[in-house]
Amino acid sequence: xxxxxxxxxxxxxxxxxxxxxxxxxxxxxxxxxxxxxxxxxxxxxxxxxxxxxxxxxxxxxxxxxxxxxxxxxxxxxxxxxxxxxxxxxxxxxxxxxxxxxxxxxxxxxxxxxxxxxxxxxxxxxxxxxxxxxxxxxxxxxxxxxxxxxxxxxxxxxxxxxxxxxxxxxxxxxxxxxxxxxxxxxxxxxxxxxxxxxxxxxxxxxxxxxxxxxxxxxxxxxxxxxxxxxxxxxxxxxxxxxxxxxxxxxxxxxxxxxxxxxxxxxxxxxxxxxxxxxxxxxxxxxxxxxxxxxxxxxxxxxxxxxxxxxxxxxxxxxxxxxxxxxxxxxxxxxxxxxxxxxxxxxxxxxxxxxxxxxxxxxxxxxxxxxxxxxxxxxxxxxxxxxxxxxxxxxxxxxxxxxxxxxxxxxxxxxxxxxxxxxxxxxxxxxxxxxxxxxxxxxxxxxxxxxxxxxxxxxxxxxxxxxxxxxxxxxxx
Amino acid sequence: xxxxxxxxxxxxxxxxxxxxxxxxxxxxxxxxxxxxxxxxxxxxxxxxxxxxxxxxxxxxxxxxxxxxxxxxxxxxxxxxxxxxxxxxxxxxxxxxxxxxxxxxxxxxxxxxxxxxxxxxxxxxxxxxxxxxxxxxxxxxxxxxxxxxxxxxxxxxxxxxxxxxxxxxxxxxxxxxxxxxxxxxxxxxxxxxxxxxxxxxxxxxxxxxxxxxxxxxxxxxxxxxxxxxxxxxxxxxxxxxxxxxxxxxxxxxxxxxxxxxxxxxxxxxxxxxxxxxxxxxxxxxxxxxxxxxxxxxxxxxxxxxxxxxxxxxxxxxx
Numbered sequence: 001x002x003x004x005x006x007x008x009x010x011x012x013x014x015x016x017x018x019x020x021x022x023x024x025x026x027x028x029x030x031x032x033x034x035x036x037x038x039x040x041x042x043x044x045x046x047x048x049x050x051x052x053x054x055x056x057x058x059x060x061x062x063x064x065x066x067x068x069x070x071x072x073x074x075x076x077x078x079x080x081x082x083x084x085x086x087x088x089x090x091x092x093x094x095x096x097x098x099x100x101x102x103x104x105x106x107x108x109x110x111x112x113x114x115x116x117x118x119x120x121x122x123x124x125x126x127x128x129x130x131x132x133x134x135x136x137x138x139x140x141x142x143x144x145x146x147x148x149x150x151x152x153x154x155x156x157x158x159x160x161x162x163x164x165x166x167x168x169x170x171x172x173x174x175x176x177x178x179x180x181x182x183x184x185x186x187x188x189x190x191x192x193x194x195x196x197x198x199x200x201x202x203x204x205x206x207x208x209x210x211x212x213x214x215x216x217x218x219x220x221x222x223x224x225x226x227x228x229x230x231x232x233x234x235x236x237x238x239x240x241x242x243x244x245x246x247x248x249x250x251x252x253x254x255x256x257x258x259x260x261x262x263x264x265x266x267x268x269x270x271x272x273x274x275x276x277x278x279x280x281x282x283x284x285x286x287x288x289x290x291x292x293x294x295x296x297x298x299x300x301x302x303x304x305x306x307x308x309x310x311x312x313x314x315x316x317x318x319x320x321x322x323x324x325x326x327x328x329x330x331x332x333x334x335x336x337x338x339x340x341x342x343x344x345x346x347x348x349x350x351x352x353x354x355x356x357x358x359x360x361x362x363x364x365x366x367x368x369x370x371x372x373x374x375x376x377x378x379x380x381x382x383x384x385x386x387x388x389x390x391x392x393x394x395x396x397x398x399x400x401x402x403x404x405x406x407x408x409x410x411x412x413x414x415x416x417x418x419x420x421x422x423x424x425x426x427x428x429x430x431x432x433x434x435x436x437x438x439x440x441x442x443x444x445x446x447x448x449x450x451x452x453x454x455x456x457x458x459x460x461x462x463x464x465x466x467x468x469x470x471x472x473x474x475x
Numbered sequence: 476x477x478x479x480x481x482x483x484x485x486x487x488x489x490x491x492x493x494x495x496x497x498x499x500x501x502x503x504x505x506x507x508x509x510x511x512x513x514x515x516x517x518x519x520x521x522x523x524x525x526x527x528x529x530x531x532x533x534x535x536x537x538x539x540x541x542x543x544x545x546x547x548x549x550x551x552x553x554x555x556x557x558x559x560x561x562x563x564x565x566x567x568x569x570x571x572x573x574x575x576x577x578x579x580x581x582x583x584x585x586x587x588x589x590x591x592x593x594x595x596x597x598x599x600x601x602x603x604x605x606x607x608x609x610x611x612x613x614x615x616x617x618x619x620x621x622x623x624x625x626x627x628x629x630x631x632x633x634x635x636x637x638x639x640x641x642x643x644x645x646x647x648x649x650x651x652x653x654x655x656x657x658x659x660x661x662x663x664x665x666x667x668x669x670x671x672x673x674x675x676x677x678x679x680x681x682x683x684x685x686x687x688x689x690x691x692x693x694x695x696x697x698x699x700x701x702x703x704x705x706x707x708x709x710x711x712x713x714x715x716x717x718x719x720x721x722x723x724x725x726x727x728x729x730x731x732x733x734x735x736x737x738x739x740x741x742x743x744x745x746x747x748x749x750x751x752x753x754x755x756x757x758x759x760x761x762x763x764x765x766x767x768x769x770x771x772x773x774x775x776x777x778x779x780x781x782x783x784x785x786x787x788x789x790x791x792x
Contacts, residue, residue: 453482
């Protein structure tokens, strides 16, 4: 069930009725919310609920046992069980086909003629998100930073809470479970703000991502021909806009729905295309994933505590694994590697004597933001392209190395429209760089607020409704 | 809260006014031809058993064939339009062949650039709909039904009134007008070319058809024929029939197709299934496509009856 589906609104209406129905206890409400979350998940493929339940039951018990045990060796083995179960499920469903394919290719390259059947399992929606949440819980209990959850219902709701379970934000137990302990009263104004966020999230997804950017991005990335450099850049800008508004739109919807129901989720996007540098980018883009990777992978590998060379290795390794988290394909590995490389280059430049001598200036920051955006766009080509061939053809075209006399696939009007939309996106991101949506909302008068929301609702209601799933659902 | 209530009232008023304006300009709410609607008809093709007559093709089939006319010609058949606009018929033919529940007859359009060229887009489009039908859950059906409730009531939801169309109309400073084609209850399309500039569409079509797809090499064509032969054999083994039909094209579109893809006879010979081409049968002569590629709604019933007569004369249906 997608947030941008008609059915979701019927489902959400029922959830709101249950959440605010009088004379129901908090535990009853939580149980109903949990059942609703399972129903929401089952809408994709009911049998996959078993995987979700497996993860929930095992991590619940493992964390309890870790907490009770005083024997370090035993605690470590219990943690290993959680890691094996969660990462194992992820590996089986997400990476088996990829591994089999590569083994077959390797055997073929080595001259073996054995026939290895291809394997394709239906990927459970949201598995990359909820397994990371479950893992962070057991790791934190193991590290002694949080106690295990007191109530199974609270823990199950932490894993399954429907607004964020399929595409994040990836929540930490210490931020969510305390919210389940006691009911938070939701005022009418808070409920309305949640709805405004839902409308704004849907507007980003349906109108901006699907309506304005996706058609051009689809056109360019589906092209089998060599393209002129203008088309290659415009297609890549279009994808940059599409993925930002698609994913940030989902996160905004999730935050809004949760807020309306009395739960607070962390911000997942902080105007990422206004980032001045790649380390800044990763503090602004998919914040819940990058902080997860930092805390549980980069720091565990030694972070920056073991000298510069090891730091660079850790950066690249973290980004490569981050790339693989997005999808089982070599194009994602290249995308992650490029970001790792950008981070290393940035660190090298920042630590150079030349760079340290430069005084800070707003103009330099803007130039750096534009350079970062250009680098991000080059990396997006590998993220979006279906194959290496397409990605390389596009990157070559972007740098003017494509076939001469290549024909345009993007018409003049469409190109102008995408360039205008990209400029507006970057300008807005820059303006909102140090500001938040709450700040902006607080400065608007009631009629302007009403007009803005009405405009978004009108554009949403009259949008084509192409049923595009959120891009991050496939991860 | 006040701003939200005000916004809801405001948007309700604007959408309401838009609906009134749309209706006054002749727009009528209609069901949209999407993967969900196609899926409903695909299920009917299975449910109709041996009586099913699946019409598998592109927009040429959708505009040129009248399911009701076929049912009049073959009263024991349930004609089901599975044609998909802008697509290749091949993924749907393959889907029917692989579906053990399908036992009916198939009229499959031989669309030259889909059969004799490498044109990934049309093929992907049809394959997407086939995939959506195979993997859908009851939730997808519920969503489609719910959406249809709105789409069949609100004219502002018509694709002709999409944001892009409205922006273009605004730039041209001309109010949008209803399109020249409309989907009917049988998932076929009625195109009234008197309501549009058919000559300019014909010129655009001629240009498109002169370049669409990379013509297959002889070896590639033979491989494709072998695949189609295997699909046909599967349907025939289950008691079904497949008849291939080359639809009418005229003018520069026809010339471009004949120049680039003169392979219909080779195809018919290699696949070995019944095959009809509009230019070989006297009953199908004299039809004109105003845009070079599609029949007008005034000709669809007559063409379908004529095609039915050919199929009966040859004993293929």
